Every structure is written in C-alpha cells, then in structure tokens.
Amino acid sequence: MKWMRRLNLISLVFLCGCAVLHHVQVGEIDNRKKYDLKPIEIKVSEMGVDLNDVRNISKGLMDKDSGKKTDEALQFLQYFQMGPHTGAGVYSIEYIKDIQAKLLSQCPNGFLTGILSIRETREYPVIKGEIVKIKAYCAIPEGAGT
C-alpha cells in the first residue's frame, strides 16, 4: 500500500489552490434606468482544517505503528466535527457575522440589487480557506449621489 500513500501525498500537492464551489445564488436585479448601479463586492473568509488531510499525510510520513496511532487519534477528533456542513470545519463562524453590515456600509444611500452570493473553499493541504463572497450592485436613485 506504499504506492497508495505516495498517491495521497502527490494528490495533495497537485490539488494545492484548487477552488471548490459549494453554493451560488443569483438574486433579483433592478435594472431600471432611474437608478445608477455601482458594483460592489465583499469577501470574508476563515481558516478551516481538514483532518482527513492530516490523516493522509501522517500515514504517508510516519511508520506503520505511529501512523496508525495518529490515525486513531484524529479519527476520535473527527467525532466532534460531525454534522452537515460545506467545506472543512472552522473553529469560529464569527467571520460571516458582519457580512450584511459590511455590504450596507458600501451602499449607504441606495439599495442592493443583483446580489450574487458565492460560498467556496480554497483548498490547500490541511488548511482550507472557507470563503463567502458577495457581489452586488448598489442602486442609487439618479441625482442622489453616493
């Protein structure tokens, strides 16, 4: 099974920087001429840790006994991370808390339209970038200014 370990390690290296799309949603779009549309974008992210990657790496790098013990320990840890979720587990969900305030701060005199919400993961070995990205238009009534 040595080749399997090597394959795991090689795939981890090759999949560096891969982007995984979990969810995308397009909202309603007000394209009437009486509004000036200004594109805005915000992105928030948090570091996720993929214990499966840690298990694969430890299997590849450690000897059989140590690898097995580490695998068991990590498997035990994973029991605390069960449940439906997208991407790897993060240790704080606070990063999306102020997303609405951040959007509104970029559009104080108008309303938001054409909201494109993207939930994605940027994959690196072990560490994952769990990202929420919102692209939208700030619709400002003509003559109202910014």
Next chain:
Amino acid sequence: MNLKQKLIFSLVGILLTTSCVGLNTVSLTSIPAQRTHQVRAEASRFMFFAFNFDNDYVNNMVSDLRDQCPNGVVSGVLTKDEAINYFLYIFWTRKVTATGYCVKGKVDNVSLR
C-alpha cells in the same frame, strides 16, 4: 463478434453512455405576476479530475441577465448548480444556470425593497 471485439464494444459503450447529473444547490426568489419575457444566463466549466483553480466563471451571470433586461427588473430568479459527471469524475462539468422573468414598466409590486 469475438471476445476482444465484445470487450472493446462494451468499453466504448460504457465511455459513451455513462454519465450522471447531480444537483448541488437550487434557490428561487419571489416570482412576479408578469411572466412573459424569460431571461436566462448560464455559466459552466469543464474539469479534468478536480482541477479548478477559481470560480470566476459565475461572476458574469448577473451582468448577462441585466443585458437581457434593459430598463426592467429581473425577478423570479431560479438558480441551479449542477455537476455533470461524464465518466468516473475524471471528466466532468460544473454548470450554474439562472433563469428569471424580465418585468418592464411599473414594477412597484415586485418585492425589491
């Protein structure tokens, strides 16, 4: 037809006919009463294994819909995100489709604000 030919025929058949589609997410916004003018935007990316280094292909969907509805409101937007697997996830496509209705004229009843 000998055994070798049968094997080749089977393999080619498997390669050409096996594919399946998985629906990842779907979302819908409020649907207007005026549903005569449908608009549609689609973004997709073909992938070899899981090699995908950004998701920028979805970025232009809103502007595509806007272009199809000048001076109107796009409402009732159904967004569908699907994965089309051609063969064992070696070759596959991620496709995002957004369809909606372009409402022109007085649209105060559309829930925008």
